[in-house]
Amino acid sequence: MKSIYICQQCGASSPRWEGRCPSCGSWNALVETAVDKNFRASSEATRPQPQKLTDLSPLDLRRFPSGIGEFDRCIGGGLVGGEVVLLSGEPGIGKSTLLLQVLKGFDSLSGPLLYVCGEESPLQVKSRSQRLNLQVDRLVLYPETRVEFLVEYLLAHPPALVVVDSIQAVTTESLGGSAGSIGQVREAAYILTQLAKNKNFPLIMVGHVTKEGGIAGPKVLEHLVDAVLNLEGSQPGSFRILRATKNRFGSVREVGVFEMTTQGLIGVANPSDRFLEERLIGVSGSVVTVLVEGLRPVLVEVQALTTPTAFGLPRRTASGFPINRLLLLIAVLEKRLGLKLQSQDIYVNIAAGLRADEPAVDLAVCLAINSSLKDLPLDSKVAVFGEVGLSGEVRQVSLIDERSAEAKRLGYQNIISPKVANTLKEAANMAFIEVRRAS
Numbered sequence: 001m002k003s004i005y006i007c008q009q010c011g012a013s014s015p016r017w018e019g020r021c022p023s024c025g026s027w028n029a030l031v032e033t034a035v036d037k038n039f040r041a042s043s044e045a046t047r048p049q050p051q052k053l054t055d056l057s058p059l060d061l062r063r064f065p066s067g068i069g070e071f072d073r074c075i076g077g078g079l080v081g082g083e084v085v086l087l088s089g090e091p092g093i094g095k096s097t098l099l100l101q102v103l104k105g106f107d108s109l110s111g112p113l114l115y116v117c118g119e120e121s122p123l124q125v126k127s128r129s130q131r132l133n134l135q136v137d138r139l140v141l142y143p144e145t146r147v148e149f150l151v152e153y154l155l156a157h158p159p160a161l162v163v164v165d166s167i168q169a170v171t172t173e174s175l176g177g178s179a180g181s182i183g184q185v186r187e188a189a190y191i192l193t194q195l196a197k198n199k200n201f202p203l204i205m206v207g208h209v210t211k212e213g214g215i216a217g218p219k220v221l222e223h224l225v226d227a228v229l230n231l232e233g234s235q236p237g238s239f240r241i242l243r244a245t246k247n248r249f250g251s252v253r254e255v256g257v258f259e260m261t262t263q264g265l266i267g268v269a270n271p272s273d274r275f276l277e278e279r280l281i282g283v284s285g286s287v288v289t290v291l292v293e294g295l296r297p298v299l300v301e302v303q304a305l306t307t308p309t310a311f312g313l314p315r316r317t318a319s320g321f322p323i324n325r326l327l328l329l330i331a332v333l334e335k336r337l338g339l340k341l342q343s344q345d346i347y348v349n350i351a352a353g354l355r356a357d358e359p360a361v362d363l364a365v366c367l368a369i370n371s372s373l374k375d376l377p378l379d380s381k382v383a384v385f386g387e388v389g390l391s392g393e394v395r396q397v398s399l400i401d402e403r404s405a406e407a408k409r410l411g412y413q414n415i416i417s418p419k420v421a422n423t424l425k426e427a428a429n430m431a432f433i434e435v436r437r438a439s
Helices: 069-075 095-105 122-131 147-156 182-199 218-224 271-276 323-336 359-374 400-409 422-428
Strands: 002-007 030-035 084-089 113-117 139-142 161-165 203-207 227-232 239-247 255-261 264-267 286-293 296-308 316-319 344-350 382-384 414-417 431-434
Touching: 002 182, 030 182, 069 227, 069 239, 069 255, 069 264, 084 095, 084 182, 084 218, 095 113, 095 122, 095 161, 095 203, 095 264, 113 122, 113 147, 122 139, 147 182, 161 182, 182 203, 182 218, 239 271, 255 296, 271 296, 286 359, 286 400, 296 359, 296 400, 316 323, 323 344, 323 359, 344 359, 359 382, 359 414, 400 414, 400 422
Parallel strands: 084 203, 084 227, 113 139, 113 161, 161 203, 286 382, 316 344, 382 414, 414 431
Antiparallel strands: 002 030, 227 239, 239 255, 255 264, 286 296, 296 344
């Protein structure tokens, strides 16, 4: 039995232990893993043969919708036979809840629906289904974590859909090491992926995230699967966003919006209405901006609060907005507008627990800080978007017409934005207040 050292962050291997991974530079990430060279894992004892492209029959791209509109939108309209999906997200974000609802949507398919519960007992899954009032007649719970036994069962009982929760709990006899190590995760995922493609059944694998927020073993698993979905959201908040970062059978620019309720994850068809329904009118420091999540424009509220600091060093805090970007914008406001922010604590929050990472939010953040500092509320029917540069210039952003149309749909007739084309003004039939420079 030979052992090698595998990095738990990037999957690189080394013949000896080192304090720092030579590939990704992570410290104390190399873990000893036993490798048996005499064992070659394979889902079937057949050797593939070369085939001419013209001899192959076309791929069956029939989609099987789950009936959950937001999930089907994100995946491209439904699952395809043989498609392998990796679903990631923080613990407790709602991955298992969403998958149980997806399995309910596929209950009408012929064949069993297999749920490999590697981290929970079947009784815990049963308890969740009762709490969510979900009765899935064709659902079979299989508490097995050995991939060889899983393959044996799947070959004997062809499924309509397989969910593995989670892939970090599945192990293989071909490698040593504990469950969740890079080698175990990679080999187990490879075996299940090849079986799903050979037998043409959809496979959904749940993947954990690392402390940095990435999928555990990201480059290993992302290259194996056909689609990578990430369920995001603030734990105290009720909204969740399902985002595709890879999709071989659809677009990666579609997102699904859900709300966590006692009945599970409920799709939000009009997220702008929900995100703004608790906004207070006539309050300083509140500005409405238009985000673009995938291809979907969404109106959200940007909140800012400035208060005199009680100490010599002012505090800057951001929730849902990059803190480094906030510090940059504060410097621009001080330098280009002459605002006295050195003695002010500044707090910025994106309401509803959302994250606003795109530069189009810059102008709204600047106006919210200025509004709070001067205690002057903005017009409640004004939407703002635009990127702010270091010279104080307001730059163009993408999808201006889609952002404007969504603002108009919700009754916003005034737009503060960078310069837009006259044809867009006429088509939108809205009042555009063009801002070219923050001065």
